[in-house]
Amino acid sequence: MNFDYSDDQKFLKNEARKFLDGNCTSAHVRKVLDNADLSYDADLWKGVGAQGWLGAAIPEEHGGLGLGRVELCAIAEELGRACAPIPFASTVYFLAEALMLAGSDAQKAKWLPKIAAGELIGAFATSEGPGVVNAANLQSNVVGGKLTGVKIPVTDGDIADVAVVLANEGGKPGLFLVELAGAGVTRETLKTLDPTRSVAKITFSGAAAERLGDAGEGFALTEAVFDRAAVLLAFEQLGGSDRCLEMAKDYAMDRYAFGRTIASYQAIKHKLADIYVKNELARSNAYFGAWALNVGAAELPIAAAAARVASSEAFWFASKENVQTHGGMGFTWAVDCHLYYRRSRQLALVAGAPKVWKERLVQQLERRNAA
């Protein structure tokens, strides 16, 4: 039994933490939070690229480090803990994973080295309005290699160079690669719950689009990309949840009320114990997702769903109870609790809400039962 990070992976994780402790402090996150014109921390983005993290799981032949997905999970955990305000997920968990999953040799050769080198930012564009996009309501359409439609919200859509877009072509749903600097693309930055991550509305009016993967497979490929992203996002969520528990503990130990530290009251102790229990269940489910992703196991869909459900629930709970433990101070802009409260929502929604994943999980159980 070998169900934990290896020593090398722990070392990598520790190095990542050290780097982020210096380069992604609360002040760095707040710079993006407080400046409406700033979509991400460009210095941190460069630094992360220089560390090689963008290409951690990209094969060496395409300019990456060729490490496994578990190494990428270790990095993700630290990015989540630091609440990093960079388009890492959009570029690495979505664009790079979509390319590695469905890209032709030419597409991989063209884009993966640029991702690994930190030369481009990616985005993944599926949603078109409130609720879940599906075959019945998908409007975006490609005719003769030109894309028309509106995608909203697109995380990092305002700063991305390349987007993977879900659209119909000849009545068949597919994924398409679109260069966003080209003609026929209008972008508008949106106000969101988490201003430390950027979101756009993108209007395509005849933008050049190149299919990624097979025609007709748009929804299946989207689900497959979401499965991969869900595991990696789960580690960001886990890192955030752990940080919330630490913050709540540190505050409770040092806050006195009625003549003693509030950490000695059972109401607080049990609250923090509840956070701990949820975090550990999430960690175990996330590890299983990491294993499934790393070896390409048939269990990936159910493992990803369980990881996403557990981590989304854990981070939400930890982030809201962290505010509560801080009392009135927790409700101020100056204290960091709201950074994680906001990020917990961003991460829980970006690859589809937990309710959707619960349904996917049960469908997997039904399939397993039928088999």
Next chain:
Amino acid sequence: MDFNDSPEEAAFRIEVRTWLEANAPQKVDTKKMSEPEILKLAKAWQATKAAARFTCMTWPEALGGRGATPIQNVIYNQEESKFDVPRGFFDIGLGMCVPTVMAFANDETKQRFVAPAVRGEEIWCQLFSEPSAGSDVAGLRTRAVKDGDDWVINGQKVWTSGAHYCDFGILLVRTNPDVPKHKGLTMFWIDMKAPGVEVRPIHQMSGGSNFNEVYFTDLRINDSQRLGAVGDGWKVALVTLMNERLAVGGSTGPNYAEIMALARSTVTEDGNALANDAFREKLADWYVQAEGLKLTRFRTMTALSRGQTPGPESSIGKIISANQLQDLSNSAIELEDQFGIITDTAIAPMEAAFQQSLMWAPGLRIAGGTDEILKNIIAERVLGLPGDVRVDKDVAFKDMPTGR
């Protein structure tokens, strides 16, 4: 990251499996057997295991073990669980009581007791909890009064698993009420068949009787039966309780798979109940929790396999599993609608498994540490939060306020 045995572990697993295939008794339907009949089978199986040193495996060879690593112990238990062998009778004795005897008794006592316990010839129980001392077990009232070389014991213990078939027990009593509660306790071993010991079954809210009350009326024992110094009983008890987590197994009962099957066969106005959105969300939650616990055990095994001490994550198990069992059982009977009230095993779905677990679950949330105490343990020992204010710390036991 993988789930594979190391080469040594794989070899040991094969050794264990081969032995079990050759030696495990034929499957018998214990449902129709009486407890003494099952106990007889269990004792025979324990003797077989002891002869091959597949019990108490981590103990030194001199004490009947084989000096095995904890991961080898886990591997054996995993493999044994695939066979339908009688189990459960020896866990508390060999997991908690006998290790306490080994730690505190003189050589003569160890010589007398350890080997027969390992072979399953004698079974031990643990006599700590009392009607007025549950979570706060150091508040116990059973009195031992010195009389020459003897002690005379009066009082009552409760929730004693297996007392009615046990031969010996370890007994925590109050020897000095004039000092604060933790300081006036002493531990002894006793003969459960001695005059002055009376065992009565407890009638549980579930209807069954899996535990006992044990009454002591002028029970006379010799001072040589003392384990540890007079007044050191709490220290000795901590050694016993340290082993509790290892000895108390995981909970059993219906899980997400069973309720899924129930839902599939239950008709509602929308078709079968498995089509219901609210139900599907709950089902996903139960799956995530159950898988989370299973995978957390894999993390514990990983630490053992790497020769490390498992982290505190193993402490979350019972809080989750007991609460889930209660919640899932209730959802199941509500799914059955009016029919859910029926407990007749011939009529209720799945032989009334959910009705039974509904009535059993409250006990699981209490036994071996209540939800509340387990959360205190996580808060204090795992997260390092301070202990609660202790108003009884410096008060003589006899001056402490008492209610029920």
